[in-house]
Amino acid sequence: MAERRALVEGLKTPSNPPVDPETEKKFVFRDKAEAAAEANATAGPAPTPTTAGPVSRIPLSTRMRSDFAAALKRASLERQLAGVEPNTLQDILEQAVEPWLRGNGYLK
Incomplete structure (x- = not known):
């Protein structure tokens, strides 16, 4: 079994390629609008709206014969x-x- 180590130590493993600090900052601190635009670009076409809204359901418990x-x-x-x-x-x-x-x- 492998020796246990802290997560931080695992991230510092030299076998991982170094990450460009600028790219890391862009990813972590990116603008929310930019993130939404990126998500929309990868999500594909938007679903067409329906005239009737979705019916919500609630749990209902009862007894029957x-x-x-x-x-x-x-x-x-x-x-x-x-x-x-x-x-x-x-x-x-x-x-x-x-x-x-x-x-x-x-x-x-």
Whole structure:
């Protein structure tokens, strides 16, 4: 096993090529606008904005009948294997609850 040493000592290893101090300062203290421009140049084209904003999700915990839970899990797995959407528990539950909320006036 190699001998343990401090991180600073590892950085001073002569096997590493010397770093130009000016380049090092430019990297460490570079302007934020310059950094943002560099990130945008490497990120590629910006995604197109959608008309509807992303829907945020929160965790929700509830209890349901065991036969409903088993049937829901089975439906989810079978739909995933068949490649049918919606196939996640979350998406199936959202699709099932939405008509009830709309029908009872809780969603517009």
